[in-house]
Amino acid sequence: MVSPELLEILRCPACVRNGPNAGMLDFVRQTWLVCHDCGRKYPVKNDIPIMLIEEGDKHKETPVEQLGAPA
Amino acid sequence: MNDSNQLIQQQFGAHANLYATSDVHAKGASLARLVALTNPQRDWQVLDVSTGAGHTALTFAPRVARVIATDLTLQMLDAARQLAAERGLANIEFKPADAHALPFDDNTFDLVTNRLALHHFTNARKGIAEMARVCKPGGVVALVDNIVPPDKPTAGYLNHFEQVHSPSHNWAYPVARLEVYFADARLKVEHTETLRKEMEFEPWAERAGASAATKEKLRALLLRDVPESVRQFLTPRADGDKIFFTLTEAIVIGRKE
Numbered sequence: 001m002v003s004p005e006l007l008e009i010l011r012c013p014a015c016v017r018n019g020p021n022a023g024m025l026d027f028v029r030q031t032w033l034v035c036h037d038c039g040r041k042y043p044v045k046n047d048i049p050i051m052l053i054e055e056g057d058k059h060k061e062t063p064v065e066q067l068g069a070p071a
Numbered sequence: 072m073n074d075s076n077q078l079i080q081q082q083f084g085a086h087a088n089l090y091a092t093s094d095v096h097a098k099g100a101s102l103a104r105l106v107a108l109t110n111p112q113r114d115w116q117v118l119d120v121s122t123g124a125g126h127t128a129l130t131f132a133p134r135v136a137r138v139i140a141t142d143l144t145l146q147m148l149d150a151a152r153q154l155a156a157e158r159g160l161a162n163i164e165f166k167p168a169d170a171h172a173l174p175f176d177d178n179t180f181d182l183v184t185n186r187l188a189l190h191h192f193t194n195a196r197k198g199i200a201e202m203a204r205v206c207k208p209g210g211v212v213a214l215v216d217n218i219v220p221p222d223k224p225t226a227g228y229l230n231h232f233e234q235v236h237s238p239s240h241n242w243a244y245p246v247a248r249l250e251v252y253f254a255d256a257r258l259k260v261e262h263t264e265t266l267r268k269e270m271e272f273e274p275w276a277e278r279a280g281a282s283a284a285t286k287e288k289l290r291a292l293l294l295r296d297v298p299e300s301v302r303q304f305l306t307p308r309a310d311g312d313k314i315f316f317t318l319t320e321a322i323v324i325g326r327k328e
Contacts, residue, residue: 006139006164009179013172017204020177042174050167051174052143 001047002027012040014053028064043070075193075241076169080144100266101215101320102130105184108262108324109213111135115181120170120202121188125151125163131184132163139180141168170198175205182206186215187320190233190243196252203256206327212258214249218265218321221245225300232292232301237279246321258325265321272314290314 002010007027012035015023025033025042033042033049040056041064042049050070059067105127111117115135119128122140124147132138132155140163142148148165155163168174170185171194183202192198202212217233219226226245233240244252246263253260272293276286293307293316307316 005137009176010174011176013169013174016174016176048166049174052167052169053172 001030002033002044002049006049010049010051012038012042012056013051014038014040014056029067031070032059032064032067034064041067045070075191075239076143081239099187099268099320101186101268101322102127104264104266104322105186105213105215106130106134108322109182109184109211111182116179117182117184118173118175118180118202118205120173120183120185120198121191122151122165123147123188125154125165127184127186128163128165129154129158129160131182132160135182136162138163139175140165141170141173143167143169171201173201173205177204178207179205180207181210183210183212184215185213187217189214189216189249191239191241193241195242195244195249196255199249199252199258200256203253203258203325203327206258208327210327212253212256212325212327214253214323214325215320216249217243217318218246218249219243220300220304221247222300225298225304228292228298228301229304232289235285235288235292236276236281246323249321249323253323253325256325257328259328260323260325262324263321265319267317267319269315269317272316 010025012023012025015035015037022037024036028034031044033044039060041059042051042056111131111134113136117131117135117138119138119140122128122142125140128138128140140151145167148167152165170192183206185202189195189198206212219229230242233243250260250263276289305316
């Protein structure tokens with residue numbers, strides 16, 4: 001689980017510098033954080049979000065409904 | 072992942088426990104000075120960037136509302152998490168992140184710290200700009216890092232010495248350069264000081280996983296081939312079969328305008 005307090009301040013590290021409200025994230029399927037702007041998907045493993053751009057890149061093109069559990 | 076980040080993960084991942092128990096990192100004088108200079112408050116949200124084994128984050132956690140600590144190396148974060156659990160600290164979270172691209176909203180933290188890590192950054196200016204970005208207006212960015220003298224040949228020799236010791240070492244800067252990076256990030260430098268710390272050669276080399284051949288090369292750079300300006304800076308000395316030398320740390324405190 002990612003706490004609401006953490007979700008409030010977490011942003012996509014690739015997009016956050018693009019302006020106000022850039023890089024906001026949705027917490028989906030209890031295991032992924034998905035960027036509103038670029039679609040990068042950051043895995044949450046053992047409740048720890050892996051907020052590295054290269055991790056977000058791996059499933060950027062995968063539709064949310066096809067996301068499995070993070071490897 | 073770029074080559075520099077891989078080097079950092081390989082080096083620190085392999086030796087996380089040695090950094091967790093290192094006196095230089097856990098009890099260095101700069102840690103107490105950081106607390107004294109930043110005067111942490113009970114309601115503060117703190118970010119410790121490149122936390123390593125978490126020593127800075129663990130020091131601030133009992134004094135503030137919450138600490139988030141980031142690092143590129145998962146094994147270092149595991150070591151830090153274990154130290155936090157041993158101390159019963161529940162207001163500290165450890166998150167994987169790249170210091171050059173922090174995954175946080177602008178203007179979020181009252182204090183952002185970064186201790187003994189900037190010399191590993193591939194782009195120190197960008198790293199400091201990121202710390203400034205996530206710091207609240209009126210908040211503080213507090214940096215501690217090893218520094219070199221301003222003259223270029225000495226700075227080059229010292230950085231080569233550190234690169235032989237630790238392949239992920241990128242560059243240590245003169246304090247004046249750090250102050251320029253702060254100014255570029257719209258951080259008003261309120262305080263700068265330097266501290267000398269004597270290092271014992273063997274554990275320092277061991278922590279970085281230096282081979283016997285690397286240690287021999289480092290000894291030569293430290294004792295035999297050393298230019299006078301470097302000797303004056305590192306002040307190497309032998310005591311029995313032990314070798315000691317001295318590094319210099321700078322503390323730079325900047326307030327976001």
